[in-house]
Amino acid sequence: MTGSELTSRGRSDVAAPSGVLARTAQALWRRPRLRLGLLLSAPMVWLVVLYLGSLATMFAASVWSVDSFTGRVQRGFTTANFRTLLTDPVYRTIAARTLGVALTVTAVSALIAVPVALFMAKAVRSPRVRAALLVAVSMPLWANYLVKGYAWRIMLDQRGVLDWLLRPLGLHTPGLGLLATTVALLYLWLPYMILPVYAAFERLPNSLLDAASDLGARPWRTFRTVVLPLVMPGVVAGSIFTFSLTLGDYIMVKIVGRATQLYANVVYDNIGVAGDLPFASAAAVFPVVVVVGYLLAVRRTGALESL
Amino acid sequence: MVRLRDVSKRFADVVAVDHVNLDILDGEFLTLLGPSGSGKTTVLRLIAGFALPTAGRVEINGRDATNDPPYLRDVNTVFQDYALFPHMTVAANVEYGLRVTGVPRPARAAAAADALARVELSGYDARKPNQLSGGQRQRVALARALVNEPRVLLLDEPLGALDLKLRRQMQLELKSIQRQLGITFVFVTHDQEEALTMSDRIVVFNAGGIVQAGTPQAIYERPATPFVADFIGTMNTFASAEGRQVCIRPERIELLDAEPATGASVRARAGVTVESAYLGASRTVIVRTDDGTTLTVSIPARSDGSDITPGQRVWCAWEPDSEFIIN
Numbered sequence: 237m238t239g240s241e242l243t244s245r246g247r248s249d250v251a252a253p254s255g256v257l258a259r260t261a262q263a264l265w266r267r268p269r270l271r272l273g274l275l276l277s278a279p280m281v282w283l284v285v286l287y288l289g290s291l292a293t294m295f296a297a298s299v300w301s302v303d304s305f306t307g308r309v310q311r312g313f314t315t316a317n318f319r320t321l322l323t324d325p326v327y328r329t330i331a332a333r334t335l336g337v338a339l340t341v342t343a344v345s346a347l348i349a350v351p352v353a354l355f356m357a358k359a360v361r362s363p364r365v366r367a368a369l370l371v372a373v374s375m376p377l378w379a380n381y382l383v384k385g386y387a388w389r390i391m392l393d394q395r396g397v398l399d400w401l402l403r404p405l406g407l408h409t410p411g412l413g414l415l416a417t418t419v420a421l422l423y424l425w426l427p428y429m430i431l432p433v434y435a436a437f438e439r440l441p442n443s444l445l446d447a448a449s450d451l452g453a454r455p456w457r458t459f460r461t462v463v464l465p466l467v468m469p470g471v472v473a474g475s476i477f478t479f480s481l482t483l484g485d486y487i488m489v490k491i492v493g494r495a496t497q498l499y500a501n502v503v504y505d506n507i508g509v510a511g512d513l514p515f516a517s518a519a520a521v522f523p524v525v526v527v528v529g530y531l532l533a534v535r536r537t538g539a540l541e542s543l
Numbered sequence: 544m545v546r547l548r549d550v551s552k553r554f555a556d557v558v559a560v561d562h563v564n565l566d567i568l569d570g571e572f573l574t575l576l577g578p579s580g581s582g583k584t585t586v587l588r589l590i591a592g593f594a595l596p597t598a599g600r601v602e603i604n605g606r607d608a609t610n611d612p613p614y615l616r617d618v619n620t621v622f623q624d625y626a627l628f629p630h631m632t633v634a635a636n637v638e639y640g641l642r643v644t645g646v647p648r649p650a651r652a653a654a655a656a657d658a659l660a661r662v663e664l665s666g667y668d669a670r671k672p673n674q675l676s677g678g679q680r681q682r683v684a685l686a687r688a689l690v691n692e693p694r695v696l697l698l699d700e701p702l703g704a705l706d707l708k709l710r711r712q713m714q715l716e717l718k719s720i721q722r723q724l725g726i727t728f729v730f731v732t733h734d735q736e737e738a739l740t741m742s743d744r745i746v747v748f749n750a751g752g753i754v755q756a757g758t759p760q761a762i763y764e765r766p767a768t769p770f771v772a773d774f775i776g777t778m779n780t781f782a783s784a785e786g787r788q789v790c791i792r793p794e795r796i797e798l799l800d801a802e803p804a805t806g807a808s809v810r811a812r813a814g815v816t817v818e819s820a821y822l823g824a825s826r827t828v829i830v831r832t833d834d835g836t837t838l839t840v841s842i843p844a845r846s847d848g849s850d851i852t853p854g855q856r857v858w859c860a861w862e863p864d865s866e867f868i869i870n
Contacts, residue, residue, distance in 0.1 A: 446591075446593045448643075450613045450619055450688075451643060452643045452644050
C-alpha cells in the first residue's frame, strides 16, 4: 500500500463516517449546548442534590415540630419555632451579639486589610518580597483550626501568655469570653479579607494615582476619591467571607468564648443535646436570611458587578 | 519655562537619564524623540514629578521644583494609557482637577463643558470611560488636563494606541489646540514622522542623553550623528573617495537613463536597480551601484505605467549641496 492510498483512505473515513463513535462525535459537535450540559452534569448533580436539596430540606424542617412526649419529628406546619426565636429575649440577645461580632470582625479586618494590601501591592517593588508576604498572609490557613483555637486560648487565658506579658505593667488579660472570641475569629478570617483587597489593589493602575496627583490631589484626597472607590469591590468580596464565616462559626466560641453563645451554637445545641431538629433548622434560617439580605444590600451599591 | 540642569536618574544599576540639560521655552511645541529605553519618558516623569531625579535640578516657571510633589507643580499630563478614572463620568473626570483645587461647582461645570467642547465631545459628559472609543478617551484625557489651564502640558505618547488615520487627525488637532492656547507642549514619541509633523523643536534622545536638539528641518536635513541620521527617516551612507562618511536622503537622488552631461556640477553613480516598490505617492527603488554601494532612492510614482523595474541600468544623480558629511 502506498502513502497516497493511505492518505486518501484516511480522508474518506472522515468524509463518510461510520460506526457509533463517529455518529456520536458528529451529534455532539453539532450541539454545543448538549456538550456543555454533559460536561456540567456531574457538578450540577452535586450542587442541586447535595447543596440545594439539603437547603430545601432545612427550610422544610424549620416549620415542623417535635412531639414533646415521644421526641419524634412531626411533619405538620407550625410557625412556633420562628415565634420563639423572634420573641424569646435569649435568642434575640444571641442574634444581636452574633451580628455585632460579625460586623466587628468584618470592619476591623477591612481596616487592617486595606493598608496591608496597599503596602503589598504598591509599596513593595521586589516580586520575591511580594510573594513572601502573600505566603505569610495565607500561612494561617495552613494550620489546623483546633490548634489555632487552643493557641488563642493559651494566649488569652487567665494565666496565659498575654497575662504573663502584661503583669509587669500592672495590666491583666481580658480573659476568655466575647472579646477573645472576636479577636480569634478576626485572626481566623483576616486572610479572606486581605487576599481579595490585595487583588483589587493589583488591578488598580499606578497611572491613576499619578493622574490624581498630577491634577492637584494630595495623597489623602487621592486615596479617598480614587483608590478607595476602586478597591471597594475587593473589600466587599472580603466582607462576604468574613461576615458569613463569622455567622456560621460555633467551635471557636466554644474554645475561647467560655459561656458565650453565638447563633450557630443554638443550631448545634439543638441538634445534639436537645435533639430538636426542627428548631435547629429554624435557627439556621437566620444566618441565611442575614447573608442574603447583606448580598442584596451590597448588590445595590453596584460593587458585585466589578468582582 | 522648564529648565533641566544636569539631571540624572538612576534605577538600581540602570542609568535612565544621564546628565541632561534642557531649556523648554514658553509656548513651544517640543518633542522628546527617541527609541524605547532612551530616557525620554523618564524625563517627562521628572518634569511632572512622578519620579525624582537622582542628581540635578528641575525648574518650572523660574522656581526650583526638583523636590515638589506632582500636586504642587503647574504642569498637567496626558497619559499614554489615558489614566481616566473608571468610576467617574466623563464630566467628573474633566472636573477633577478643578474640584480638588476648590473651584465652585457652577464654575467648574462650565469650564468642563468648554473643555469638552474644545475636543468635540459635548454631550458625552454622563458617559463612563468604558463606554467611549479609544479616540474619545484620548480626547477626554486631553480635556481633563487642559481644563486646569496649565502653563505646560506634558504628553506621554498619547497617540500610540490610536489607528493610523485617527493618529494623523489628532496630530493636526493637537497642533492647532497648542497654537490657539499658546501653552507649552512637551510631547514624547518614538514616531519620527509624528515628531517632524508636530514640533517646533525636536530633542533626540539616545541611551539616556540628548543627542541633538533643533527644528524638524535642522534634525532632518543636518543630523549631527549617525544615530540621528539613521533614526529620522531613511539615510544613505557611503564612504567618499577621501574615506569619509557621506550621507544623502533618498528623495534627494534623481534616477536618470543616461550619464548626466559632463561639466554639470552633479554627483553621479551608475548602477542596476535591484528592487522597486510602489508606495502610492512615491516609489522606492534600491540601486546597487557599480562600485558596490547600495542606494535607496525615492522618486515620485508615475501613473502611466512607465515605472522602474528591477534589473534596469540607471544613473543616480544628486546636487552636491544635498549631500553632507557626518563627523
